[in-house]
């Protein structure tokens with residue numbers, strides 16, 4: 001009984017597949033093709049759960065395209081797909097409909113498409129083919145044998161506060177999940193930063209680090225270095241992962257992965273009182289490929305996507321043992337990356 005966690009190479013975006021003999025869950029869906037290919041390769045025939053961490057295009061392809069994609073997975077004979085959309089997304093879609101209606105655009109394609117998309121989701125939910133429900137910190141989903149999903153962030157009070165203040169979907173409030181498989185755990189930090197990072201750290205400080213301790217951790221926000229970086233480092237120390245995964249795109253124009261983040265990971269890896277022994281990026285970025293002098297100040301990335309670890313597949317057992325079968329292949333690849341951070345080759 002093995003649980004596979006696949007961090008798909010989707011550029012500067014997130015798409016994670018969690019697969020056990022009993023269940024299949026997806027966390028974030030920014031692009032259809034790489035996910036479809038992966039589902040085919042792994043011969044996956046049904047999807048049990050889809051979490052969308054937040055409503056940014058590098059994590060979610062939008063309601064209309066979601067419905068088109070789900071169409072092939074929602075069949076009467078298939079089990080339910082539980083769908084966890086970001087808070088406020090449905091409300092915003094309703095408001096958009098109202099707006100279009102107010103502008104006299106009921107006959108427009110825009111209105112018609114959105115209206116039929118929402119009607120479809122409603123109909124699926126009514127028929128129990130797709131079950132829509134909100135989740136927030138404290139939700140523990142343990143429907144699939146040893147596999148469980150625990151929501152670590154945001155708390156329900158934060159969700160409600162955000163709703164009351166009508167703030168748009170920000171990285172701060174992206175859904176943070178702890179995927180458990182018996183004694184094994186992985187934590188997916190989505191795009192967590194800023195106030196959200198402060199809040200999760202505060203909760204972790206008050207409740208003890210056990211809640212966030214994990215074997216494998218997905219670094220938040222594609223390797224950004226937040227203003228409250230010390231809190232990020234503190235959270236990484238509490239989580240104390242053995243492996244860190246960076247889902248990052250060669251062509252990103254944000255300077256991800258920030259060199260400061262790599263330095264923090266190297267510091268952790270060097271510490272005897274911490275467990276980190278490896279970290280890897282899905283794609284090579286300018287940080288590892290170009291000397292600082294050649295890195296555009298405006299943050300332009302590399303001209304073409306270049307896989308580093310590519311899809312990162314972690315295999316875990318319920319007793320807590322885990323492996324990354326692609327580790328050797330990654331070791332070979334990084335030899336040709338001039339300033340590979342994971343080889344500690346960065347310029348002094």
Ligand SMILES: [Zn+2]
Pocket residue numbers: 054056059170171191
């Ligand atoms: Zn985001």
Ligand SMILES: [Zn+2]
Pocket residue numbers: 012013014056058059190191221222
């Ligand atoms: Zn993102």
